Amino acid sequence: MSTSIQLSQENLSRLPSDIVRPTYDRTNLTAGIVHVGVGGFHRSHEAFYTDALLESGGDSNWGICGVGLRDADGKIATILKNQDFLYTLIIKHPDGKIENRVIGSLMDFMMGCDDPEAVIDRMASPDTKIVSLTITEGGYNVDSDTGEFDLSNPDAQHDIENPLQPKLVFGFLTAALRKRRDQGLPAFTVQSCDNIQHNGNLTQKMVLGFARQQDPELAKWIESEVSFPNAMVDRITPVTTPADIQYLTDEFGLHDEWPVTCEPFCQWVIEDNFSDGRPPWEKVGAQFVPDVTPYEKMKLRLLNAGHSVLGILGSIYGHGTIDECVSDTLFSTYLRKFMDIEATPTLDEVTGIDLDAYKDTLIERFGNPNIKDNLARICLESSSKLPVFLIPTVKENLDKGGSIEFAALVLATWCYYSDKGINQHGDELEIVDELKDTLHQAAQQTSDDRLSFLKVKAVFGDLADNKRFAETYEKMVDTVYEQPDVSLQMRKMLEG
Numbered sequence: 001m002s003t004s005i006q007l008s009q010e011n012l013s014r015l016p017s018d019i020v021r022p023t024y025d026r027t028n029l030t031a032g033i034v035h036v037g038v039g040g041f042h043r044s045h046e047a048f049y050t051d052a053l054l055e056s057g058g059d060s061n062w063g064i065c066g067v068g069l070r071d072a073d074g075k076i077a078t079i080l081k082n083q084d085f086l087y088t089l090i091i092k093h094p095d096g097k098i099e100n101r102v103i104g105s106l107m108d109f110m111m112g113c114d115d116p117e118a119v120i121d122r123m124a125s126p127d128t129k130i131v132s133l134t135i136t137e138g139g140y141n142v143d144s145d146t147g148e149f150d151l152s153n154p155d156a157q158h159d160i161e162n163p164l165q166p167k168l169v170f171g172f173l174t175a176a177l178r179k180r181r182d183q184g185l186p187a188f189t190v191q192s193c194d195n196i197q198h199n200g201n202l203t204q205k206m207v208l209g210f211a212r213q214q215d216p217e218l219a220k221w222i223e224s225e226v227s228f229p230n231a232m233v234d235r236i237t238p239v240t241t242p243a244d245i246q247y248l249t250d251e252f253g254l255h256d257e258w259p260v261t262c263e264p265f266c267q268w269v270i271e272d273n274f275s276d277g278r279p280p281w282e283k284v285g286a287q288f289v290p291d292v293t294p295y296e297k298m299k300l301r302l303l304n305a306g307h308s309v310l311g312i313l314g315s316i317y318g319h320g321t322i323d324e325c326v327s328d329t330l331f332s333t334y335l336r337k338f339m340d341i342e343a344t345p346t347l348d349e350v351t352g353i354d355l356d357a358y359k360d361t362l363i364e365r366f367g368n369p370n371i372k373d374n375l376a377r378i379c380l381e382s383s384s385k386l387p388v389f390l391i392p393t394v395k396e397n398l399d400k401g402g403s404i405e406f407a408a409l410v411l412a413t414w415c416y417y418s419d420k421g422i423n424q425h426g427d428e429l430e431i432v433d434e435l436k437d438t439l440h441q442a443a444q445q446t447s448d449d450r451l452s453f454l455k456v457k458a459v460f461g462d463l464a465d466n467k468r469f470a471e472t473y474e475k476m477v478d479t480v481y482e483q484p485d486v487s488l489q490m491r492k493m494l495e496g
């Protein structure tokens with residue numbers, strides 16, 4: 001196609017007819033939601049549900065104002081502004097079918113690091129009913145020793161002293177809630193959309209941990225007035241690639257600088273606990289339940305842990321993406337066995353969900369050949385993920401005498417991965433992890449002390465003190481260091 005159309009509100013009517021686009025009046029939207037952390041996941045999930053709701057005739061008070069708090073968010077801010085906050089969601093089905101939808105629910109974007117007071121005012125505005133967050137597991141500023149708010153973080157100290165110039169999200173929320181209280185306005189809901197067990201409870205704990213240091217009176221008000229609903233969120237959203245951008249240009253002559261790709265599957269299970277109203281997301285497929293616990297446990301321990309199992313073992317073996325792993329029968333059998341004998345026995349019954357069917361669907365989703373979900377994304381920040389996805393399963397199985405071998409091989413392989421930084425063929429791995437250096441140093445001591453990696457308490461807690469686990473892990477470490485072709489050990493375990 002020779003001429004390309006820049007994605008913008010004005011150009012929406014010029015797009016080819018097979019691109020779905022918002023038909024509701026975007027000029028009339030009010031930001032009832034302020035969202036911190038506008039990455040791919042927010043754009044494939046909450047913004048997608050909210051767009052569907054607006055499209056179905058929903059209340060125009062539920063527009064979304066995005067917020068970036070880090071300098072690095074400047075790029076998305078600029079791109080979205082140039083596109084009138086529109087972007088394309090490229091939904092890729094396993095059979096090759098692709099749905100393209102321009103999403104219109106985002107209506108503004110603000111940078112907290114450029115003008116913190118403007119962001120605080122926006123959150124404090126009576127229009128704002130919900131401040132939602134996707135700040136990743138690491139963004140919650142948890143002290144890994146105590147599980148409390150980490151006061152040793154210099155940014156947290158800065159924020160305690162400078163209430164109107166915060167850097168971390170907790171400072172922004174606290175300052176905005178102070179304004180709401182002082183103006184006699186109801187508190188907004190703080191809604192985590194991160195993939196963490198009891199994400200609402202954790203957010204509440206961290207907000208209160210911060211607020212108590214800065215202003216104990218306000219902390220009391222927050223405790224009694226602000227809702228922090230727990231939720232389980234799910235949609236596989238790989239990192240956008242230049243090929244995704246090119247696809248829109250080649251197929252449709254559409255110029256979108258930052259589209260998002262995702263799978264067709266989408267799930268959002270939310271506890272119905274909102275301080276100042278909420279959108280009726282149930283009209284577009286979200287589920288409201290009294291207790292989200294069984295759903296989130298199921299998702300974290302099967303889907304996310306499953307990803308980590310493939311991510312770590314697949315990286316050392318030399319696979320590149322999740323679909324490549326599951327098309328290798330050895331890997332998909334290993335994954336299923338891990339899910340069946342280690343993860344499933346730790347799960348509670350989930351009303352209306354057949355766990356076997358859920359696992360079948362997971363393997364199908366992972367196998368979607370059009371979602372090239374890179375193992376580097378899966379292994380990103382493993383030190384924050386594994387303590388949530390995998391280690392609790394190991395601990396529960398140790399308590400009740402269950403199987404631990406399948407997970408132990410993954411952790412031993414992670415030690416090798418952190419130590420060597422290469423796969424079995426000698427190719428360098430792209431490791432991005434806040435604790436990369438600590439993990440590397442600990443793993444390097446393995447030849448002197450085979451448990452050195454397992455002794456990183458911030459990640460494993462006291463796992464190294466468990467005799468049964470330590471013995472199994474040591475054996476696995478020996479095997480992987482002797483023979484980094486992990487497929488041999490995987491095969492042995494499946495045959496044994």
Ligand code: CS2
Nearest residue numbers: 195233234235236304307378
């Ligand atoms: C992945 C998740 O980050 C990871 O390791 O398991 O991002 C996963 O794709 C999402 O939670 C799916 O909902």
